Amino acid sequence: MTESGSNGGWGASAPRVDQRSPGAQYVADQHVIEYVEPQKPPLVWLALSLVLSLAGLVMALALKGATMGLVAWVLAGPLAISMVGVYNAADMKRRESGWYAPSGLADWGRRLAVLLALVAVGFAAWLVANDVARGTWT
Numbered sequence: 001m002t003e004s005g006s007n008g009g010w011g012a013s014a015p016r017v018d019q020r021s022p023g024a025q026y027v028a029d030q031h032v033i034e035y036v037e038p039q040k041p042p043l044v045w046l047a048l049s050l051v052l053s054l055a056g057l058v059m060a061l062a063l064k065g066a067t068m069g070l071v072a073w074v075l076a077g078p079l080a081i082s083m084v085g086v087y088n089a090a091d092m093k094r095r096e097s098g099w100y101a102p103s104g105l106a107d108w109g110r111r112l113a114v115l116l117a118l119v120a121v122g123f124a125a126w127l128v129a130n131d132v133a134r135g136t137w138t
Contacts, residue, residue, distance in 0.1 A: 039094040041106035045087035049113040052080040057120035066137045069127025076120030084113050
Protein backbone atom coordinates (compact mmCIF):
# COMPACT_ATOMS: atom_id res chain seq x y z
CA MET A 1 0.00 0.00 0.00
CA THR A 2 1.18 3.41 -0.76
CA GLU A 3 0.48 6.49 1.19
CA SER A 4 -0.11 9.80 -0.37
CA GLY A 5 0.51 13.09 1.24
CA SER A 6 3.32 15.36 2.26
CA ASN A 7 4.70 13.25 5.09
CA GLY A 8 7.46 11.77 2.92
CA GLY A 9 6.17 8.19 2.92
CA TRP A 10 6.68 5.60 0.20
CA GLY A 11 4.07 7.14 -2.02
CA ALA A 12 5.39 10.68 -1.81
CA SER A 13 5.94 12.13 -5.24
CA ALA A 14 9.25 13.60 -6.33
CA PRO A 15 9.56 17.37 -6.15
CA ARG A 16 8.69 19.11 -9.38
CA VAL A 17 9.99 22.26 -10.98
CA ASP A 18 7.59 25.15 -10.72
CA GLN A 19 7.01 26.16 -14.32
CA ARG A 20 6.01 29.67 -13.26
CA SER A 21 9.36 30.48 -11.64
CA PRO A 22 11.75 32.67 -13.68
CA GLY A 23 14.51 30.04 -13.84
CA ALA A 24 12.28 27.09 -14.71
CA GLN A 25 12.90 27.27 -18.47
CA TYR A 26 16.63 26.76 -17.90
CA VAL A 27 16.39 23.67 -15.75
CA ALA A 28 15.83 21.13 -18.51
CA ASP A 29 18.11 22.49 -21.22
CA GLN A 30 21.02 23.94 -19.26
CA HIS A 31 24.12 21.76 -19.05
CA VAL A 32 26.93 23.25 -17.03
CA ILE A 33 30.28 21.51 -17.06
CA GLU A 34 32.54 22.61 -14.27
CA TYR A 35 36.21 21.80 -14.57
CA VAL A 36 37.74 21.16 -11.18
CA GLU A 37 41.46 20.93 -10.68
CA PRO A 38 42.46 18.22 -8.19
CA GLN A 39 43.68 19.23 -4.75
CA LYS A 40 47.40 18.87 -4.13
CA PRO A 41 49.37 18.57 -0.88
CA PRO A 42 50.12 21.91 0.83
CA LEU A 43 53.88 21.83 0.24
CA VAL A 44 54.38 25.34 1.61
CA TRP A 45 54.10 24.00 5.17
CA LEU A 46 56.71 21.33 4.49
CA ALA A 47 59.01 23.92 2.94
CA LEU A 48 58.63 26.13 6.01
CA SER A 49 59.39 23.17 8.27
CA LEU A 50 62.51 22.35 6.25
CA VAL A 51 63.68 25.97 6.39
CA LEU A 52 63.19 26.13 10.18
CA SER A 53 64.99 22.81 10.69
CA LEU A 54 67.84 23.85 8.43
CA ALA A 55 68.16 27.19 10.24
CA GLY A 56 68.27 25.37 13.57
CA LEU A 57 70.89 22.95 12.28
CA VAL A 58 73.09 25.74 10.91
CA MET A 59 72.78 27.66 14.19
CA ALA A 60 73.64 24.57 16.22
CA LEU A 61 76.69 23.75 14.09
CA ALA A 62 78.03 27.24 13.39
CA LEU A 63 77.36 29.15 16.60
CA LYS A 64 78.59 28.42 20.08
CA GLY A 65 76.94 28.57 23.46
CA ALA A 66 73.89 27.26 25.20
CA THR A 67 71.79 30.32 24.38
CA MET A 68 72.25 29.80 20.65
CA GLY A 69 71.66 26.09 21.23
CA LEU A 70 68.37 26.90 22.94
CA VAL A 71 67.30 29.17 20.07
CA ALA A 72 68.27 26.47 17.56
CA TRP A 73 66.37 23.88 19.61
CA VAL A 74 63.21 26.01 19.57
CA LEU A 75 63.49 26.59 15.81
CA ALA A 76 64.15 22.97 14.88
CA GLY A 77 62.00 21.42 17.59
CA PRO A 78 58.61 22.86 18.43
CA LEU A 79 58.36 25.26 15.49
CA ALA A 80 59.49 22.90 12.72
CA ILE A 81 57.50 19.94 14.05
CA SER A 82 54.44 22.19 14.44
CA MET A 83 54.72 23.04 10.75
CA VAL A 84 54.72 19.32 9.95
CA GLY A 85 51.57 19.02 12.08
CA VAL A 86 49.93 21.93 10.24
CA TYR A 87 50.90 20.25 6.96
CA ASN A 88 49.32 16.96 8.08
CA ALA A 89 46.09 18.68 9.15
CA ALA A 90 45.81 20.66 5.91
CA ASP A 91 46.69 17.59 3.83
CA MET A 92 44.06 15.44 5.54
CA LYS A 93 41.47 18.15 4.96
CA ARG A 94 42.36 18.22 1.26
CA ARG A 95 42.27 14.41 1.07
CA GLU A 96 38.66 14.51 2.27
CA SER A 97 37.61 16.18 -0.96
CA GLY A 98 36.70 13.99 -3.87
CA TRP A 99 39.50 15.37 -6.01
CA TYR A 100 42.96 14.78 -4.54
CA ALA A 101 46.20 14.04 -6.36
CA PRO A 102 48.74 12.47 -3.99
CA SER A 103 52.39 13.36 -4.38
CA GLY A 104 55.45 11.22 -3.78
CA LEU A 105 57.42 14.41 -3.21
CA ALA A 106 55.18 15.28 -0.26
CA ASP A 107 55.71 11.89 1.40
CA TRP A 108 59.48 12.12 1.11
CA GLY A 109 59.41 15.80 2.08
CA ARG A 110 57.59 14.97 5.31
CA ARG A 111 60.11 12.26 6.16
CA LEU A 112 63.01 14.58 5.39
CA ALA A 113 61.49 17.40 7.47
CA VAL A 114 61.08 15.17 10.53
CA LEU A 115 64.55 13.63 10.14
CA LEU A 116 66.24 17.01 9.69
CA ALA A 117 64.36 18.37 12.72
CA LEU A 118 65.51 15.42 14.85
CA VAL A 119 69.15 15.88 13.82
CA ALA A 120 69.02 19.63 14.45
CA VAL A 121 67.35 19.16 17.84
CA GLY A 122 70.03 16.64 18.78
CA PHE A 123 72.88 19.00 17.96
CA ALA A 124 71.15 21.92 19.68
CA ALA A 125 70.46 19.85 22.80
CA TRP A 126 74.10 18.80 22.87
CA LEU A 127 75.16 22.47 22.88
CA VAL A 128 72.87 23.21 25.82
CA ALA A 129 73.85 20.07 27.75
CA ASN A 130 77.56 20.66 27.16
CA ASP A 131 77.46 24.21 28.53
CA VAL A 132 75.25 23.27 31.47
CA ALA A 133 77.53 20.35 32.40
CA ARG A 134 80.62 22.56 32.26
CA GLY A 135 78.92 25.44 34.05
CA THR A 136 79.63 27.90 31.22
CA TRP A 137 76.14 29.02 30.16
CA THR A 138 76.53 31.91 27.72
